[in-house]
Amino acid sequence: MKCVKAAAAALLFLKAGTAAAADLDVVRKALTPLRQSSAEANRMPPTFIMARDGVRDWIETQLARFPQNGDTSAFSKALNAEIAAKDLACIEAKAPGYNRCASPGEFNARGFLGAVEAERIRDLLIIQAEIGVACGFDEAAYVYEWAKVGWRRLIDTSQLPANGVYIPEQIQQVIFTNPANRPADALLLAVTGASPVCGAPVQAVHYRVWSAKRGGGSSLAVDGREGESLISRRDPAVSARFEDSEFLVEMNVRSMDAARRSRVAVRRFNFDGDYAKRVAPIALTPKDFVEEWLRAPWSVASAWTETRARETLAKIHGDAAANLTRAAFAGPPQRCDTEDDVVQVGVRFAAGEKFFRVKIGAAGAFEMRAADSEPSKTCPRPDAGLDTPRSLF
Numbered sequence: 291m292k293c294v295k296a297a298a299a300a301l302l303f304l305k306a307g308t309a310a311a312a313d314l315d316v317v318r319k320a321l322t323p324l325r326q327s328s329a330e331a332n333r334m335p336p337t338f339i340m341a342r343d344g345v346r347d348w349i350e351t352q353l354a355r356f357p358q359n360g361d362t363s364a365f366s367k368a369l370n371a372e373i374a375a376k377d378l379a380c381i382e383a384k385a386p387g388y389n390r391c392a393s394p395g396e397f398n399a400r401g402f403l404g405a406v407e408a409e410r411i412r413d414l415l416i417i418q419a420e421i422g423v424a425c426g427f428d429e430a431a432y433v434y435e436w437a438k439v440g441w442r443r444l445i446d447t448s449q450l451p452a453n454g455v456y457i458p459e460q461i462q463q464v465i466f467t468n469p470a471n472r473p474a475d476a477l478l479l480a481v482t483g484a485s486p487v488c489g490a491p492v493q494a495v496h497y498r499v500w501s502a503k504r505g506g507g508s509s510l511a512v513d514g515r516e517g518e519s520l521i522s523r524r525d526p527a528v529s530a531r532f533e534d535s536e537f538l539v540e541m542n543v544r545s546m547d548a549a550r551r552s553r554v555a556v557r558r559f560n561f562d563g564d565y566a567k568r569v570a571p572i573a574l575t576p577k578d579f580v581e582e583w584l585r586a587p588w589s590v591a592s593a594w595t596e597t598r599a600r601e602t603l604a605k606i607h608g609d610a611a612a613n614l615t616r617a618a619f620a621g622p623p624q625r626c627d628t629e630d631d632v633v634q635v636g637v638r639f640a641a642g643e644k645f646f647r648v649k650i651g652a653a654g655a656f657e658m659r660a661a662d663s664e665p666s667k668t669c670p671r672p673d674a675g676l677d678t679p680r681s682l683f
Contacts (some may be wrong), residue, residue: 314376317344317403321378325401334423334456342421342448346432349417350443358436362408362415369406378403380422383668391422396488398424402529411466415441418461425583426486428458433479435504445500445508447481459483459496467532469561475504478511478561480537482528484521495519495527497539497557501564512537518544520552529683535561536569537595540682546581547618553578556654558680561663571654574680576623579656580635580646584611595658596649606644606661613639620645623676632659633676634669645669652671 318430320341349369356365374383379606380391380402391399404427406418420427430448434441449459465480478501485494494517502508521527523542530539539557554574559566572594573579583591588607595603611618620636620643631650645665649657 299336306564313344314348314372314378317341317348318376318378320344321401321403323401324422334451338421338456339450342428342430343421345419346448347431349406349419349432350441353415353417353434353441356441358377362410366408369408369446370638373403373406383621397426398422399427400424404429411464414444414466416464418464423458425488426458426460428486429461429483431461431464431481431515433502437505444502444504445479447498447500457485457494457496460486462526462528463530463641465530465532469532472534472561472563473503475506477502477504477506478532480530480532482526482530482539484519484527490516491520491522492544493521493527494542495521497528497530499537499559499561499566503562509564511561511564514539514557516541516543516555520544523552527672531683534648537561537566538682546584546614549558549618550577553581554679554681555582558682570651570656571682572656574632574654574682575678576635576648576650576656576676577619579648579658580637583607583646583656583658584614584617584637591658594656596660599658599660603658603661607657608635609641610639610644610661613641616640622672622674624665624669625671625673626666627671628668632669633673634666 293420319441320337324338329523339439352369373379374381380389380399382388382390391397391402399422402422405424406419408415408417410436413436418429420429430444433445435444461483467478468476469478470652478499480499482496483495487493494515497514497620498510499512500508501511519527520542525599527540537559541555542552543555545551545553556571556574558569558571560569573582583594588604591607592600620638625633626632626634626647631647633650634647635648637646642663644661644663646658647660647666647669649659651657
């Protein structure tokens with residue numbers, strides 16, 4: 291997960307016209323070879339991105355003639371009819387009802403387009419478009435505001451490859467808020483989604499937040515991804531909501547301890563202008579905090595560590611973080627007698643055990659205090675209740 295503060299996006303005014311990049315025939319030419327492609331699902335060729343953006347450009351040529359109070363249902367229906375007429379829909383027009391993206395035991399929509407859906411939220415227009423991938427569709431949402439000259443794109447949620455890998459995203463939630471501590475023309479938009487993977491209980495999930503100002507563009511403030519989410523544990527896969535100027539996220543993710551299988555991971559971000567800062571709770575239980583601390587890079591975990599213990603714990607963190615594959619918790623947390631709200635969490639690694647002492651602060655503000663190879667005699671009281679699953683939702 292990373293927080294970024296991007297430059298304001300340029301505003302785009304939509305103009306009617308028939309540019310080559312906005313032609314569905316061009317999109318079809320780019321997509322058709324993918325129908326026979328055996329390339330890895332997440333390694334999309336450049337033509338995939340060109341086709342996706344071409345669909346957006348084509349939508350916007352149609353949107354340039356769409357009135358402020360136009361019928362979104364009729365608009366969506368007309369766009370989908372043209373997609374079918376151009377031989378880009380999974381449901382084949384020549385054989386009504388036949389889904390050529392589906393075959394026994396497999397769904398592969400590579401080379402096709404899914405549905406386009408337009409709806410209004412308040413006075414904004416949100417359009418979602420789908421482009422086919424193995425096992426489903428990659429989706430992007432485009433948010434438009436009305437100006438005197440017509441519709442103007444405010445936010446574009448489409449992605450670019452990272453390190454040569456493109457991870458498709460099926461959007462599950464689009465959430466808006468107008469924080470009380472910001473100007474009336476400012477808003478926050480959150481999008482959450484999961485990567486379509488055939489039959490896999492563990493998938494990548496994504497959550498992002500844009501800060502936007504009407505007439506002033508938008509910036510990506512939070513860009514978070516969890517690669518091993520157990521999506522069957524909740525619906526949608528990412529629970530998310532705004533609480534005024536704060537954004538809360540909760541997921542079920544794979545635990546390092548095979549016996550636990552999953553744990554609840556939480557994120558809470560506080561917005562100050564366009565900047566987002568992660569704040570407590572870092573976790574909801576001591577074991578979950580220990581996992582978060584071990585999995586986080588030291589640049590992040592050090593901020594969750596008692597200042598005077600950082601030098602000692604830096605090496606322990608590095609050694610332990612490199613050996614999580616076969617790690618497991620050693621029994622329930624144990625309460626310590628020397629200080630209130632300090633507990634000991636034991637972890638078995640392949641090279642031996644470590645016993646972490648954790649301070650439980652208010653509202654999930656945990657702090658790592660120490661780690662030793664032997665359990666502390668000052669922490670004698672097991673408390674299985676500290677493992678009770680908790681939730682922010």
